Amino acid sequence: MAQTSSDARAGETGEADAHGVPVVDVSSFATQESLPVKPEDLSEDQRATVQAWGDALTRTGFAVVVEHGIADDDLRAAFDASKRFFLELPSEEKLKYNYGPYGTPQGGYTPQGIEGVGRSLDAADAPADLVESYVFNAAARANPDNHEPVLFKNAVGYSTKATWLMHVLHCISAFALDLPGNFFDEFHTNPDSVMRCACYPPLDKSKVEGGSIRYSAHTDYQGFTILALEASLDGGPTGPTGLQVNRDGEWKDVVLPTSGNPLVTNIGDLWQVWTAGRWKSTLHRVMNPPADSEAAKRYRFSLPYFTGPNAEANIVPIDGSGEAVNAGEYLRQKLDITNV
Numbered sequence: 001m002a003q004t005s006s007d008a009r010a011g012e013t014g015e016a017d018a019h020g021v022p023v024v025d026v027s028s029f030a031t032q033e034s035l036p037v038k039p040e041d042l043s044e045d046q047r048a049t050v051q052a053w054g055d056a057l058t059r060t061g062f063a064v065v066v067e068h069g070i071a072d073d074d075l076r077a078a079f080d081a082s083k084r085f086f087l088e089l090p091s092e093e094k095l096k097y098n099y100g101p102y103g104t105p106q107g108g109y110t111p112q113g114i115e116g117v118g119r120s121l122d123a124a125d126a127p128a129d130l131v132e133s134y135v136f137n138a139a140a141r142a143n144p145d146n147h148e149p150v151l152f153k154n155a156v157g158y159s160t161k162a163t164w165l166m167h168v169l170h171c172i173s174a175f176a177l178d179l180p181g182n183f184f185d186e187f188h189t190n191p192d193s194v195m196r197c198a199c200y201p202p203l204d205k206s207k208v209e210g211g212s213i214r215y216s217a218h219t220d221y222q223g224f225t226i227l228a229l230e231a232s233l234d235g236g237p238t239g240p241t242g243l244q245v246n247r248d249g250e251w252k253d254v255v256l257p258t259s260g261n262p263l264v265t266n267i268g269d270l271w272q273v274w275t276a277g278r279w280k281s282t283l284h285r286v287m288n289p290p291a292d293s294e295a296a297k298r299y300r301f302s303l304p305y306f307t308g309p310n311a312e313a314n315i316v317p318i319d320g321s322g323e324a325v326n327a328g329e330y331l332r333q334k335l336d337i338t339n340v
């Protein structure tokens, strides 16, 4: 049964809702072998899921998805490979997989000090973020020989599971927008999606004093972001995740529910265009833990998967208003301005 944390899940996941990001159980779709196309084919549970999903995205542009069917083992394997890459490989080895600045067409590794995601929002002097990352974009996935094999296998392996979830979210979204369930399929036959492995090292005081945070305020550029946080695998109360969402000018901590394998999802700019602003591409950031706290001494790992439409797709608002945006050109233009 679909539910948000404001009803039956309240006892369990109240914190997440209290912080403004609704929790949506997507099992009524995710467990199906094929996805429904016509509204009359929806079960009662599916209708409730559609309603909860549409409400969440209209209110916040964010939803914490639970019961999505991706196994803990797939996520754990991807996190383990990411930790091995960032923590165990020497810098020279990691740099073998650097093919240029963040957003370089080949994908690969970007050390700290290069990307300042705040620059994507016209903040041309935003400092570098406190993060290193490894990106498997479509070109990287097509050229395994150019990439670190253990990370490739596990991160790309996980991304194939996340791709099914993308289809599930598109189907639920289409119904929530009064469209046929397969409306978004033709725009995702060869999706320009990006699997990103992010590592936020323990805080370095001098960089913090220079104004850097772990990942500065930005909106995501493409379709849905499906974000896995390592804390979600531990099964216990997690407290603030570091991820903060801006609601009405105020920063709110995202806190995960303690069951259901939560994944944080949000829409990027292209879906705001698609929905003619009905759903918002919401500002978010990864804030530094308090100085000298235990969390400030720890690494933080996350696995954001950005679902792109096909690079050549033209995104036209579904209500016919506004101008078309070319998906590939929009992404390129954003990536090109995010390096320090």
Ligand SMILES: O=C(O)CCC(=O)C(=O)O
Binding pocket: 196, 198, 215, 220, 227, 242, 243, 284, 285, 286, 302, 303, 304
């Ligand atoms: O690491 C996170 O929690 C979020 C990262 C993020 O917002 C992004 O990669 O776009």
Ligand SMILES: [Fe+2]
Binding pocket: 218, 219, 220, 225, 284
């Ligand atoms: Fe983001």
